[in-house]
């Protein structure tokens with residue numbers, strides 16, 4: 428069997444190839460090469476044409492727009508994201524905790540979203556922050572929330588002629604923030620469970636609250652309905668709502684493997700964040 432492989436040099440060339448042949452984009456290859464591996468030292472064989480997109484400069488780099496929106500090119504690696512202080516804290520931290528350093532030098536944000544694994548580290552904070560993904564084809568550019576793009580495990584809305592070109596993250600605005608990743612070991616551990624959350628408090632009232640759980644269901648779990656339970660509440664009354672909220676969040680997640688562990692740990696993380704917020708510490712990240 429022979430691989431059909433294209434190596435476009437520009438985005439336009441890549442989009443033409445994609446439209447004409449349906450070739451599948453290969454960025455860092457850390458998911459795709461592993462999915463089709465045949466053994467140590469043996470080249471994988473793909474049952475479809477592939478397109479190595481690593482030369483597309485249009486998909487590289489990070490920039491900040493006037494309103495503070497951070498735009499991350501799809502080929503940006505986890506190392507590049509982790510070390511760039513313009514990237515919101517939650518996304519930087521998630522990028523810094525992905526696998527081992529060799530992996531982080533290769534794994535791209537476009538690949539992490541394109542792979543759409545519920546255990547992928549980057550979709551979880553991106554969904555918390557209402558980030559969007561920019562999809563381009565030869566004839567069209569469209570943008571949608573990462574939350575809408577990922578439908579379920581390994582299933583997303585990428586059309587056959589599209590390429591992910593960038594991720595856009597609106598400037599976060601919060602009083603308290605929280606991020607935790609629970610893994611079995613640091614090096615090359617895929618997430619067991621992640622949670623991130625933000626709360627904005629203005630004049631003693633909670634005006635925004637969001638949470639997202641990773642690796643606790645077929646996709647990252649976020650529920651605007653349940654989040655609303657805390658919005659509008661005075662912060663000094665928060666402690667009396669924590670248990671009710673935590674139980675409601677338990678209904679948002681749907682872990683398949685080790686459900687008792689995942690449910691209990693998620694509830695403990697939320698309880699911890701909310702009870703620290705209820706004490707009204709200095710604004711910032713809650714450890």
Ligand SMILES: Cc1cc2nc3c(=O)[nH]c(=O)nc-3n(C[C@H](O)[C@H](O)[C@H](O)COP(=O)(O)OP(=O)(O)OC[C@H]3O[C@@H](n4cnc5c(N)ncnc54)[C@H](O)[C@@H]3O)c2cc1C
Pocket residue numbers: 451452453454455456457458459460461480501502524525526527530533534535536537538539540541542546547548549585589590591592615616617618
């Ligand atoms: C040992 C090991 C440890 C790992 N640990 C972690 C971990 O801790 N956390 C984690 O989140 N992941 C982990 N992964 C998974 C993987 O490294 C990440 O998902 C990574 O971000 C994938 O990026 P990539 O560039 O290598 O993607 P690729 O393998 O190149 O592509 C992945 C998928 O996305 C598609 N794709 C890639 N780029 C684009 C684009 N621009 N437009 C459209 N589609 C695109 C591809 O067609 C493919 O379907 C691990 C993998 C391995 C092998």
